[in-house]
Amino acid sequence: MTATAPVVAPAPTTGAVRVSVARGYRFEVVKLVSQWRIRLLVLACWSAPALFVAGVSQQSTLPADTLFGRWMLATGWAGPLVILGFSGTWALPLLTSVVAGDVFASEDRLGTWRHLLVAVRSPRRIFAAKALASLTVILLLVVGLAASSTVGGLLAVGNHPLVGLDGHPLSPGDAAAKVLLAWACVLAPTLALAGIGLLGSVALGRSPMGLLLPTVVALAMQLAQMLPLPVAVRVSLPSWAFIAWNGLFTSPAQLGPLLIGIAVSLVWAVTATALAYLLFLRRDFTNLTDDASGRRAVTAGLIPLAALVGVTVAVVASTTGATGSGIAQDKVQRSLATEFAHLYRMQTKQLNRPDVTEAQLKATATCNKGSVRVAAEGPGNDWRCVVSWHLPDVEATGTAIYQLDVTSDGRFVADGDGPKEVNGYFLVRTPTGDAPNPLWQFDGNVTLLSTSKG
Known part of the structure; x- marks a missing residue:
């Protein structure tokens, strides 16, 4: 058995031109966009959302089970939010897999590491160029999704006000700013x-x-978001930021959970990239048959990220005091009453009735979960609420019944169960014809953290 000397990348000779990160970055970007699958993704991201939003806006049925889907016929700003919800669940994980998940592995499949090392002469610059190139392409795809869905919605429906998740109306300018901020x-x-x-x-x-x-990590995190886990665990996962943008569409904005989600995501991004960088620098490129180590992937990748989850959960729990599911009876009642008051005023304008204010209505809600014997807390579709309100110069108290389906992330769907004159039918008769009844069925949002009020 004879020993063979390892083959290493030749050291730069005197006078050799060093390949800068900028030059390597341009080369990697060109290499990425020259691939047919990347070109296909760019074309799809910059055209498919607009076609989808425009097509749905011409239909009589809407994706009411999707957040803001029921408003797609009323305003063009609902379309990009529907696409945003879909993208956070499916599109963005798949896009990052195709781009970032293949940027280094493609060199292994093609066996081109030696050529690249001889040309660039620096693993550090290679890593920086590839990471920046993949980031650029991912940003191009995300911008395409946002721009295409926005243009499609505005052209198909128009620049009209949007109704927030607490029932308050957003002017077109305010809606545009919040949609842009949500995508950011x-x-x-x-x-x-x-x-x-x-x-x-x-x-x-x-x-x-x-x-x-x-994609696998994103699906695992989405499953965790659907399970009845403590709120501190759900908020401590990067996937929470794909949900927390909902808080931008309440008044005041629920910024606490959103900022926590962004901070946790950025920590994950830095940690995962740093681990990838360290593994890349330690790799033996001279062994063409050993391109990776399963043990190294576990010890240098999986274990540090699992430890990061534990640290973030401990920090969030200690700083916010979050316990349990975060969905409590008083929060549900307060959110429902606030949204009902806003939407009642919208219905009042539709019917040309005398305007009232939220202070005059004094709307309140009384909710239980299943029965009075069951603790009214946690997610479920067995919430039953009675909303009461008062009108000026009217002695009788108005009441309306709602069935609520509250999910673990704090979103709820309120389904009107009478009386028919208020919320028992999906249309109301206005002086200009039938119009959707805003009180029949609507989406809402319960803040999970008690310190999350903007």
Whole structure:
């Protein structure tokens, strides 16, 4: 058995031109956008959302089970929010997998590491160029999703006011600013998934799991968000930022959970990218048959990220005092009463009745979960609420019944159960014809953290 000397990248000779990060970055961007699948993704992200929003806006049935879906016929600003909800669940994890999850593994499949090392002469600059190039392409795809859905919605429906998640109307300018801010907020969890993609691409090499890692991690986090886990655990996951943008559409805005989600996502992005960088620098490029180590992927990738979850959960729990599910009876009652008051005023304008204010209505809600014997807390579709309000110069108290389906992330759907004159029918007769009844069925949001009021 004879020992062979390892083959290393030749050291730069005197007078050799060093390939800068900027030059390597341009080369990697060109290499990425020259791939047919990346071109197809760019085309789809910049055209498909507009076609979808415009197509749905011409239909009589709407995706009412999607947040803001029931408003797609009323304003063009609902379309980009529907696309945003879909993107956070499916599109963005898949995009980061295809781009960041393959940026290093493609060199393993093609066997081009030696050529790249000889040309660039620096693993550090190679990593920086590839990471920045993948980030650029991902940002291009995200901007395409946002721009296309916005243009499609405005052209198909128009620049009309949007109704927030607490029932208050948003002017077109305010709606535009918040839609743009919501898309900007999901860049943080997208960067976290991109960092996980870089880590998987470096640690697992040509293995298909490296390409699928961001999607698998995103699906696992989405499953965790649906389980009855403590609110401190859900808020401590990067996937929370894909949900917390809902708080922008209440008044006052629920900024606490959103800022926590963004901070956690950025910490994940930095940590995963740093781990990928360290693994890349320690890699032996001279061994063409060993492009990754399963043990190294676990010890340098999985264990640090699992430890990061524990640290973030401890920090969030200690700083916010969050316990349990975060969905309590008083929060549900307060959110429902506030939204009902706003939507009641909207219905009043539709029917040309004398205007009233929220202070005059004095709307309150009384809710229980299943029965009075069951603790009124936690998610479920068995919430039953009675809303009461008062009108000026009217002695009788108005009441309306709602069935609530509250999910673990704080979103609820309120379904009117009478009386028919208020919320028992999906249309109301206005002087200009039938119009959707805003009190029949609506989406709302319960703040999970007691310190989250903007």
